[in-house]
Amino acid sequence: MHQLMTPNIPSVDAMISVRGVRKTYAVAGSAAARKSGGQTGSRDVEALRGVDLEIREPGFYAVMGRSGSGKSTLLHLLAGLDRPDVGELLVGGSAVHAMKEDQLVRYRRCEIGVIFQQFNLLPTLDALANTILPGVLDGRPTKELEIRGRELLSELGLRDRIHHRPEALSGGEQQRVAIARALFFAPPVILADEPTGNLDSTSSAALWRLLEETAAQRKMVVLMVTHEAIAASHCRRTFILKDGRVAGDFESHGLDPSQLAHRSSELARTA
Numbered sequence: 001m002h003q004l005m006t007p008n009i010p011s012v013d014a015m016i017s018v019r020g021v022r023k024t025y026a027v028a029g030s031a032a033a034r035k036s037g038g039q040t041g042s043r044d045v046e047a048l049r050g051v052d053l054e055i056r057e058p059g060f061y062a063v064m065g066r067s068g069s070g071k072s073t074l075l076h077l078l079a080g081l082d083r084p085d086v087g088e089l090l091v092g093g094s095a096v097h098a099m100k101e102d103q104l105v106r107y108r109r110c111e112i113g114v115i116f117q118q119f120n121l122l123p124t125l126d127a128l129a130n131t132i133l134p135g136v137l138d139g140r141p142t143k144e145l146e147i148r149g150r151e152l153l154s155e156l157g158l159r160d161r162i163h164h165r166p167e168a169l170s171g172g173e174q175q176r177v178a179i180a181r182a183l184f185f186a187p188p189v190i191l192a193d194e195p196t197g198n199l200d201s202t203s204s205a206a207l208w209r210l211l212e213e214t215a216a217q218r219k220m221v222v223l224m225v226t227h228e229a230i231a232a233s234h235c236r237r238t239f240i241l242k243d244g245r246v247a248g249d250f251e252s253h254g255l256d257p258s259q260l261a262h263r264s265s266e267l268a269r270t271a
């Protein structure tokens, strides 16, 4: 089934629905830019120029596209870390674009999971304390949080690493702690921005399998930005961003990575 929808058709039951989203960054011009003839001290970067994307079914999905095509910007907006200039972003039924600041704080803490290339774990906290951090920030009783944290870490194969700090964990283990933290409040969606960018190929393959299983078992959406065709071959669909728009999407699960790379670069080039 084609997941892209014509804008304007309402879809209340989508797990992710992005409609007509635009985002422009104002950037202060460098001295060099002014010297070489720029008249103003600033220029705008149109990072997203009308993104429409819809995901209805749980599962593992990929976003690919050239550097600068707007992938991270889209994830930031979905994560509530920044706001669109115009357009709508619905995530698990929440209208993220319309939230007030206090609603966004709660959304980021309790209603969405995010994982990054850099893991973003706090270095002074052990795996358990990092995992339960969203609950601590939400003011919940620690005992209850620790039960849930231990359970999640065990499910992710880290039972023996619960009291290790990040420096005493491998990259793959650190990313699994970040996944445990992202899963803490069982959000409907996890967003992952190049989650294996700092991992070796063996740990990367294990992480893609884990994300695929997590999405299937927990009936959630995992939306991952990646540059690697082999990563997207674990995903049921791949969306291609080009110059701040979705240029197309295709079924990608089990595709041969070289075929997938070809398909994605064709869309990134011709659309």
Ligand SMILES: Nc1ncnc2c1ncn2[C@@H]1O[C@H](COP(=O)(O)OP(=O)(O)OP(=O)(O)O)[C@@H](O)[C@H]1O
Residues within 6 Å of the ligand: 025, 026, 027, 045, 046, 047, 065, 066, 067, 068, 069, 070, 071, 072, 073, 074
């Ligand atoms: N905070 C910002 N201020 C100004 N410009 C920005 C900002 N964030 C992103 N941009 C610009 O917006 C465009 C899209 O950036 P984005 O980070 O979304 O690309 P990307 O597809 O994630 O690229 P990459 O694959 O290199 O990570 C780029 O031209 C980038 O320079």
Ligand SMILES: [Mg+2]
Residues within 6 Å of the ligand: 071, 072, 073
């Ligand atoms: Mg990026």
